[in-house]
Amino acid sequence: MRPVYITGTGAFLPGEPITNDAMETYIGELGDEHRRLGRATLRRNGIRQRHYTRTADGQITHSNAQLAANAVREALTQGRCRDDRLDFLATGTTQGDLLVPGFASAVQAELGIANLEIASFQSVCASSLMALKMAQFSVQSGQSEAAVASGSESACRWFQPDFYAESYRDNPDPGVEFLRWTLSDGAGAVLIEPEPAASGRSLRIDWIEQRSFADRFPACMYAGMADNRHDTEVWSHYRSPGEAHQAGALTLKQDLKLLYQIFPVWVGYYLEVLDKHGIEPGDIDAFLPHYSARSLGREMERLLEATGAMIPTERWFNNLETRGNTGSASVFVMLDDWLRSTDPQPGQTVLCFVPESGRALAAFMHLTVV
Amino acid sequence: MSQTDVQHLMRRLTRVWTEFESRLLTVPIIRDARESRLRLADYRMLLKDHYAQVLDGSAWIARAASSVTRPHLELRSQFLRHAVTEHRDYAMLAHDYTACDGDPSDLDAARKNIGSVALSAWMFQRASQPNPFDLMGAMFIIEGLGQWFARTFAEAVTDALSLTDEQVTFYRYHADHDPDHLNELEAALGSGILDTPGMADAIVETATVTARLYLLQLEEVGHYG
Structure with a gap:
């Protein structure tokens, strides 16, 4: 088995950072009790700012696939990897944009890179490491020469007031508000190859x-x-x-x-x-x-x-x-x-x-x- | 015996504890409570089985205390302190049983279920060995498990059967009163008992067997052979 190195990393966080006070402009308002639970969550999770794939007036700025593609682009640029060198794409996400088909197809389409093997991993926070492990084995075994793994989330779509049942306005739930005031949007990606990068640090x-x-x-x-x-x-x-x-x-x-x-x-x-x-x-x-x-x-x-x-x-x-x-x-x-x-x-x-x-x-x- | 040895033993014990603690949710009576399939009669049966079990609990700890010889007499006192706390448990169980419409006279004839028989026989067997310090690990498992089980179960059973606090005093007491078992165990392990050859392995083995039998008595609620 060959060794495997991370030769490039990329992160993509959409738009400007949103402060705690401005959050409800983006995720909407449900009620005073929901807000109280949200404030309590923020005190516990310590998050001071985050990013959303929305503008203040409710326009969607990126799909989940676009987030992932942006992070992959960044990793390829940083790892100085030509598009035609990449032969494998593995994606991890909690929920892709579409119910069908798989998320990696959408990310490849956004990237516009030909001749790729793809794999879609759907789980929650660890789905990106599932994707990376697949990419790792692919390069280790010699099937791939340059593989990229991504993790991406478009979480804020879950949190819009009308996404909840009507009855939820009268029945706030600490677990639901915990997520609503904790999760946000962004993507990350790593490029992996069988040799370390010619310059700079590899992992x-x-x-x-x-x-x-x-x-x-x-x-x-x-x-x-x-x-x-x-x-x-x-x-x-x-x-x-x-x-x-x-x-x-x-x-x-x-x-x-x-x-x-x-x-x-x-x-x-x-x-x-x-x-x-x-x-x-x-x-x-x-x-x-x-x-x-x-x-x-x-x-x-x-x-x-x-x-x-x-x-x-x-x-x-x-x-x-x-x-x-x-x-x-x-x-x-x-x-x-x-x-x-x-x-x-x-x-x-x-x-x-x-x-x-x-x-x-x-x-x-x-x-x-x- | 160095601090690192104590820590490494703590790691092994913690792994035993987390493995068995996490299996609690797969035990039928807890799964039934979570999924709202429990009846008040099931809960009474558990209280009765536990009543029979804790009667033995203080007895095996007292047996262990009497098996301790010089120079470990400080640990004898520690065993005895545990026996006292166990002793109080059956009064709470009887209280809850009555509060759930059980006839208190049922408890006079309460039998250990087949899992409890195995657990109890094992504990008495270990407690009868000279200086049975391997039981320190078992006590950590039981009390750690006991406490986490109590919390998990108290919440699940209260929700499932809409019980009042008065009907769940035993499990609530154990869920809320959390003496620092960890400090006690660390102190005991650091007191020189690990200088006995093979003691660390014996502690882990006894803890593992005890944890398995502890789950068994929960799996076998209502089964008396």
């Missing part, structure tokens, strides 16, 4: 590890059913999309109680990954977690300390505060910012952590600067 992909715990947890972050108690009552089983909409089956939801119950398996899996690869927290030079330290909670932090597994907080790098939580794009947007804003030195190691609450999975990626 060798040492391994990507991922495990799902859907065998034991119900859906935690979901859209397509009114609640997560009965998996079989899905949106397409209603008599019409209109009926599904009014039943709340098209709302993006988060089960906050369940989220709290998932934390321990993320910690347990992290300890297993440390063991498997024989690494100690002190060996990690930069830790790029998709979530902020504060959302982990004191109990889990205490567990990490007791197990000697806490990576010193001064080695944490996270840009959610200024870029927003862009779901599957986040890990690549972080990596892009980390490369640009720090001075990476050969031999430094990077650990990326992407927990996905969707139905409880977690992914880790270990990189070495070359």
Whole structure:
């Protein structure tokens, strides 16, 4: 198997940054109680600004596919890769623009690049690492010479007032508002090749590890059913999309109680990954977690300390505060910012952590600067 | 025994704990509660089974305490403190059983379910060994599991059956009163017991078996052989 290197990264965040005070101009107003829940969410998630694919007067500026294509373009430019060199495109997103066909087709169409193999990964925050792992194997095995993986989200479409059932105005839900005031739009991409870039820093992909715990947890972050108690009552089983909409089956939801119950398996899996690869927290030079330290909670932090597994907080790098939580794009947007804003030195190691609450999975990626 | 050894043992125990804790949601009685298939009679049955189980709980911890010899007498006191807290549990279970329209005299004849029989036999067997410090890990698992189970179950059963707080005092108590088991375990592990050859592996093994049997007694609610 050949080694694999990230030779270019790209991020695309649409429009100007939107401050907390201006958010409702873009996601609309639902009610005072919704706003109160939103303010509480902002205090917890620490996000100060984010980007939306909308203008203040409600015009859509980009499709999800356009976001992804812009990030891929940026990664190709930065990696000095000609279009005809690229032979593989893998995309990750929570929800593409279309129900059918797959998202990677739309991104290729936007890019206008010929002779590509494509793969569409649909999950939540970790879908981009699923895409990257496919790209990694493709280059490692010699099937691909230059592959690109993207993560992109157009989250704000879920959050428009009329996207919710009419009854939602009178029944605000903390989990729904948590997402509405946390998620925003953007895209990230990485270019990978079997050799490091001729100039500048590249990142060798040492391994990507991922495990799902859907065998034991119900859906935690979901859209397509009114609640997560009965998996079989899905949106397409209603008599019409209109009926599904009014039943709340098209709302993006988060089960906050369940989220709290998932934390321990993320910690347990992290300890297993440390063991498997024989690494100690002190060996990690930069830790790029998709979530902020504060959302982990004191109990889990205490567990990490007791197990000697806490990576010193001064080695944490996270840009959610200024870029927003862009779901599957986040890990690549972080990596892009980390490369640009720090001075990476050969031999430094990077650990990326992407927990996905969707139905409880977690992914880790270990990189070495070359 | 270095701090790193203690931390590495804590990692192994934490993995055991998270693996079994996360399987709680797959246990039929919890899944039924989550999916609103539970009846009040199911809840009463669980209370009765747990009543039978906790009666043994304080007994095996007391047995473990009596198996501790010099120079570890400080740990004997620690076991005894646990026995006292376990002791109070069955009074709360009896209270909840009555509050759910159960006849308190049923509890006099409460039997351990087949999972509880296995769990209890295992705990007594371990507790009867000289200086059974491998039980420290088991206590961490049980109490950690106990607490997380209590929280998960109290919420699920309250929602499913529209219960009042008065009917869920046992699980609520354990969900809300969270003594720092982690500190206690770290202190015990740092006290020199790991100097005994093979003790770290024994602690992990006992914790793993205990966690499995703990789940088994939840899976076997209402089954008495």
